Amino acid sequence: METKPTEISSSKMFGGYNKRYKHFSPTLGCSMTFYIYFPPSPSSSSKFPVLYWLSGLTCTDENFIVKSGAQRAASSEGVALIAPDTSPRGLNVEGEADSWDFGVGAGFYLNATQEKWKNWRMYDYVVKELPKLLSENFPQLDTSRASIFGHSMGGHGALTIYLKNLDKYKSVSAYSPIVNPINCPWGQKAFTNYLGSNKADWEEYDATFLISKFHDVSATILIDQGDDDKFLHDQLLPHKFEEACKNANVPLLLRLQPGYDHSYYFIATFIDDHIRHHAQALSLK
Numbered sequence: 001m002e003t004k005p006t007e008i009s010s011s012k013m014f015g016g017y018n019k020r021y022k023h024f025s026p027t028l029g030c031s032m033t034f035y036i037y038f039p040p041s042p043s044s045s046s047k048f049p050v051l052y053w054l055s056g057l058t059c060t061d062e063n064f065i066v067k068s069g070a071q072r073a074a075s076s077e078g079v080a081l082i083a084p085d086t087s088p089r090g091l092n093v094e095g096e097a098d099s100w101d102f103g104v105g106a107g108f109y110l111n112a113t114q115e116k117w118k119n120w121r122m123y124d125y126v127v128k129e130l131p132k133l134l135s136e137n138f139p140q141l142d143t144s145r146a147s148i149f150g151h152s153m154g155g156h157g158a159l160t161i162y163l164k165n166l167d168k169y170k171s172v173s174a175y176s177p178i179v180n181p182i183n184c185p186w187g188q189k190a191f192t193n194y195l196g197s198n199k200a201d202w203e204e205y206d207a208t209f210l211i212s213k214f215h216d217v218s219a220t221i222l223i224d225q226g227d228d229d230k231f232l233h234d235q236l237l238p239h240k241f242e243e244a245c246k247n248a249n250v251p252l253l254l255r256l257q258p259g260y261d262h263s264y265y266f267i268a269t270f271i272d273d274h275i276r277h278h279a280q281a282l283s284l285k
Contacts, residue, residue: 014075015040049145056152073275109157159207171281173222179241226260
């Protein structure tokens with residue numbers, strides 16, 4: 001089993017390179033792919049801070065790299081982009097592909113506790129395995145300077161991972177995140193299956209709940225949400241998170257963007273703002 005990453009594709013873009021890698025993940029028990037966008041290097045000794053992107057339901061590691069246009073700003077800001085997949089693949093667990101919002105392509109960035117879904121450990125993969133793999137195999141990356149962002153299910157992942165690991169990430173942002181999964185159908189379905197019926201376990205992966213426990217968030221959390229997003233009112237619930245941040249005195253910039261939907265057109269429109277938000281935090285020593 002090759003745990004070291006093998007390069008499987010490379011494409012030049014804005015002076016840097018999109019490189020895709022494959023490796024065997026002991027955490028997930030299967031082969032995984034991920035992308036790194038390396039910005040152009042001013043010198044052979046320069047090290048780039050890293051910005052992790054977590055994608056949403058149905059996505060792979062490719063969606064963000066192909067559709068977001070993030071590389072232009074990442075190139076000019078000198079930030080490496082890391083885009084992992086959204087779930088384990090190829091395990092052929094019964095029912096893993098029965099619906100688009102659970103199982104394959106829907107890992108929810110948690111560690112499942114139910115035996116059937118024991119390989120669904122995307123939280124450990126993103127927080128522990130991947131950073132270690134990057135620091136051991138890519139000397140041009142400075143994994144000690146890291147930030148995280150994501151979309152929808154990935155926005156949920158970015159916010160919860162950030163809040164539980166304030167020592168590991170300099171900043172967080174999200175597009176249309178699932179901020180209160182214990183109170184929406186997507187979250188309830190995923191959490192019931194992955195975590196069982198104990199609601200206390202669910203709360204560990206709910207950003208709105210977690211905010212109340214963390215009063216030492218100093219960096220402003222940036223969230224962009226389209227007001228024409230069809231999932232806004234029943235799945236995403238940003239105002240619940242806004243209220244929780246207000247109560248906990250956590251700095252939040254929630255921008256409701258008129259006319260925008262849930263798609264990558266929306267993500268691409270505001271991506272430069274997000275890259276700059278993180279580049280600024282990553283440049284602070």
